[in-house]
Amino acid sequence: MHETSPQSLNISGLFREPSRVRHDWMSPAPPSFLRRAAAVCLLSVSLILGMLGGTLPAAHAAPLFGHDISWPQCPTAQGGFGLPLPPPESRFVIIGLTRGLAFTENPCLADQAAWARTNGKPAHGYAMGTYPTAAQLATYGGQGPWSSTTHAGRLSNVGYSEARFAIQSMSRIGFRPPVVWIDVEPRPAQPWPSATVAQRLDNRYVIEGLMRGLRDAGFSYGFYSYAAGWQEIVGPWRLTGVPVWATAGRLDYPTEALDRCFPPSFSAGRVYISQWYDDVRDYDRTCEPYAFTPLPIPASTLSGSTAEFNGDWRNDILARVGSTGALRLYAGNGAGGLNPGVQIGNGWGIFNALETLGDFNGDGPSDVIARDGAGVLWLYRGNGTGGWLSPLRVGHGWSGFTSIVAPGDFNGDERVDLLARDAAGVLWLYRGNGSGGWLPRLRVGSGWNAFSRIVAPGDLNGDRTSDVLARDAAGILWVYPGNGTGGWLPRVRAGHGWNSMTAIVGAGDLNGDRIPDIAARDTGGALWLYPGNGRSGWLPRSPLGTGWNGINAIF
Numbered sequence: 001m002h003e004t005s006p007q008s009l010n011i012s013g014l015f016r017e018p019s020r021v022r023h024d025w026m027s028p029a030p031p032s033f034l035r036r037a038a039a040v041c042l043l044s045v046s047l048i049l050g051m052l053g054g055t056l057p058a059a060h061a062a063p064l065f066g067h068d069i070s071w072p073q074c075p076t077a078q079g080g081f082g083l084p085l086p087p088p089e090s091r092f093v094i095i096g097l098t099r100g101l102a103f104t105e106n107p108c109l110a111d112q113a114a115w116a117r118t119n120g121k122p123a124h125g126y127a128m129g130t131y132p133t134a135a136q137l138a139t140y141g142g143q144g145p146w147s148s149t150t151h152a153g154r155l156s157n158v159g160y161s162e163a164r165f166a167i168q169s170m171s172r173i174g175f176r177p178p179v180v181w182i183d184v185e186p187r188p189a190q191p192w193p194s195a196t197v198a199q200r201l202d203n204r205y206v207i208e209g210l211m212r213g214l215r216d217a218g219f220s221y222g223f224y225s226y227a228a229g230w231q232e233i234v235g236p237w238r239l240t241g242v243p244v245w246a247t248a249g250r251l252d253y254p255t256e257a258l259d260r261c262f263p264p265s266f267s268a269g270r271v272y273i274s275q276w277y278d279d280v281r282d283y284d285r286t287c288e289p290y291a292f293t294p295l296p297i298p299a300s301t302l303s304g305s306t307a308e309f310n311g312d313w314r315n316d317i318l319a320r321v322g323s324t325g326a327l328r329l330y331a332g333n334g335a336g337g338l339n340p341g342v343q344i345g346n347g348w349g350i351f352n353a354l355e356t357l358g359d360f361n362g363d364g365p366s367d368v369i370a371r372d373g374a375g376v377l378w379l380y381r382g383n384g385t386g387g388w389l390s391p392l393r394v395g396h397g398w399s400g401f402t403s404i405v406a407p408g409d410f411n412g413d414e415r416v417d418l419l420a421r422d423a424a425g426v427l428w429l430y431r432g433n434g435s436g437g438w439l440p441r442l443r444v445g446s447g448w449n450a451f452s453r454i455v456a457p458g459d460l461n462g463d464r465t466s467d468v469l470a471r472d473a474a475g476i477l478w479v480y481p482g483n484g485t486g487g488w489l490p491r492v493r494a495g496h497g498w499n500s501m502t503a504i505v506g507a508g509d510l511n512g513d514r515i516p517d518i519a520a521r522d523t524g525g526a527l528w529l530y531p532g533n534g535r536s537g538w539l540p541r542s543p544l545g546t547g548w549n550g551i552n553a554i555f
Helices: 045-053 109-118 134-140 151-173 197-216 227-234
Strands: 010-012 015-017 065-069 093-096 123-128 179-183 220-225 244-247 271-277 282-286 316-321 327-331 342-345 351-358 367-372 377-381 392-395 401-408 417-422 427-430 442-445 451-458 467-472 477-480 492-495 501-508 517-522 527-530 542-545 551-554
Touching: 093 109, 109 151, 123 151, 134 151, 151 197, 179 197, 197 220, 197 227, 220 227, 316 351, 351 401, 367 401, 401 451, 401 467, 417 451, 451 517, 467 501, 501 551, 517 551
Parallel strands: 065 093, 093 123, 123 179, 179 220, 220 244, 244 271, 451 501
Antiparallel strands: 010 015, 065 282, 271 282, 316 327, 316 551, 327 342, 351 367, 367 377, 377 392, 401 417, 417 427, 427 442, 451 467, 467 477, 477 492, 501 517, 517 527, 527 542
16 A cells, blocks of 8 residues: 655654555656665565564464555556565455545556455455545535535535445446455645645545445545644544544564554554565554454544434434434434434433434444433443444433533543533533543533523534533523634524523534534424524524424433
């Protein structure tokens, strides 16, 4: 996967970030190291395996060693460098689908897939993620599942189209690997914009589009990158539920590739495969206990979403039936509507506070927090397909709070949090630790007893930080913009007359424009969608349904 030109080494402690001397070059001429190859003593696969063999820890399964290949292994007549294909002892192969950039194709993809089949090598694929040119944004920005009315929606659609292009390349030759890795690394020929935080957050939309495109086609996926490259492109993005293929670059010491298997990865996801390379080949090894078997499709990872439960990359609404305590999932259709409710639980009448909070325990799917009559706080872990894993007790003594709200990541550490108002009107931030527990709480406000409803729908003003909505006694709705570090910017008035609403819900993005919305129920039992405009206000409302007065909790 040598996709970029050389860069200087980044040395940090014992672990060196890989130099970006990759074999999948964008340069039209063979790299200079090929001319020096005769003078270089290269490490062979057998030598590497021997060096690693005596240091492996006890494992559930023996590691497998393989290689990744792409267009540099194509013959020079096809535009490649004629680099060798993997040796006979290689146990698997990962085949590049693109020629260095998205919307291009590895010119000998068919031959390499046929080689893998003929030689009995199980294969994965990998595709480059690329920030679009202006022409690509114009062409593909309207082709995908998101609305093209916003820049975020168009970027997401481009990423989706990048995935579709790679999928079409595979379909044309009958190649369907169980996993397609998304290569996220700097691109000298078509660079990712990365000078500002806003640009790095925009880059995430492209990557999310790629993930969804692969998911919609039934492929599992993961990320290939390295810490400095990942940070440069998308910032400190934690995606704990997405698998990782991590590169060690050129080896500094014999077990460096093995060591990539165990420390936290660049995205905090589990490392399944590690890689290293020399001047001739890219080498890969599985991380125990993974043995190059198919991977499950990861849960949805919509940015800022706290309520995507069934894995279709559309935000949903949960509702409890007052008469029975049954819990229903109203799946969003991604275009501002809801599908009919489906029961996903019973016995939920014992809870006096319910809130969707996103992935609290770091396993990928979104979760729900619930407080029972004894003040015990329970975590209902989502399974990513609209159901539940066993609940876990995550706190006690919560009876003193008059409101519990889940703002997503409120303090900017990429972990989801809770806001809780006590009887005195003090607002507390309970910072999640990313693995189902809490860091010490922080006081973040007072005087919040003035509000009859507090809601946390996401980023309402377009600055990419989590905000809070609060309705006062006069029915005025206020946006309290978060500052991204656990505090507040000056509040903004977002409407009046909201006392007519018996429920206000932070629904996330229901209409597919990647801007959070809210849902509100009126006294007649009608549920309305108020689409956010990205500037602390609303677009014209539209109906979501009727007959909602029988619901005593909407979240």
